[in-house]
């Protein structure tokens with residue numbers, strides 16, 4: 246990387262992931278980060294310029310926009326960012342379970358020569374799924390285990406008294422497409438598995454609240470012709486949000502670093 250052409254970076258959202266990302270961003274990588282928020286924060290942050298509308302974000306002409314706000318933000322701003330020729334990394338990949346939105350984002354990217362870059366987020370092993378999917382059908386069964394606090398404010402609360410749990414409890418079983426819609430803040434990982442190649446109908450999902458869980462555990466089994474694989478990842482939550490794994494932040498920083506290296510090479 247060179248310091249001659251630092252990356253012009255913008256973020257959408259200023260919650261747990263965005264703040265942790267800004268804390269960990271290598272120094273000098275992106276000297277001024279434009280951050281799109283709905284309400285200006287009470288305290289300014291050195292190195293950040295906060296804006297409250299998407300037009301201002303686009304006008305700043307960033308090289309890369311990293312969304313870390315939620316499914317609604319991908320739907321609200323994704324097309325506008327890509328249509329301006331700006332590469333977009335959506336953390337909220339579960340928004341792409343909506344096939345229409347995914348198609349519109351891909352079309353906007355293609356028309357403007359921008360890239361829609363899907364991060365691996367909290368999990369990994371997506372390269373294997375991509376490689377196997379080129380050869381044929383791939384089935385994935387995923388299990389996500391998180392402490393009860395991670396399921397607050399989700400449909401899990403309808404059938405379970407999360408505060409009273411003394412043993413693990415299944416809070417959802419079904420398809421990746423429904424999981425992404427019903428648990429938008431917990432099921433981006435299953436969308437990432439689906440989008441890596443197998444598709445939303447080939448990924449089955451079990452979500453579990455476990456009072457003994459100290460972190461977020463993601464376990465998935467892969468079945469394809471000539472290959473079986475099991476991947477298990479346990480990650481600490483990001484500071485500030487029990488449901489978002491710290492590995493998500495690392496994954497986004499990895500994408501930002503790659504974009505900075507591309508820019509330095511003139512790619």
Ligand SMILES: NC(=O)C1=CN([C@@H]2O[C@H](COP(=O)(O)OP(=O)(O)OC[C@H]3O[C@@H](n4cnc5c(N)ncnc54)[C@H](OP(=O)(O)O)[C@@H]3O)[C@@H](O)[C@H]2O)C=CC1
Nearest residue numbers: 258259260261262283313314315336337366367433486489
């Ligand atoms: N790919 C993956 O593996 C993972 C993806 N994620 C995704 O990342 C998202 C963010 O996670 P996290 O930081 O932990 O969540 P937080 O709830 O801590 O932060 C989200 C922030 O985004 C802001 N926001 C929401 N909508 C908009 C909008 N339209 N415009 C601008 N800001 C907005 C919220 O602000 P306000 O105060 O205005 O509501 C809030 O500050 C999750 O919702 C999830 O979709 C999370 C974990 C893993």
Ligand SMILES: O=C([O-])CC(=O)C(=O)O
Nearest residue numbers: 430431432433434489490
């Ligand atoms: O961070 C995690 O552990 C996974 C998560 O919330 C998601 O997939 O949305």
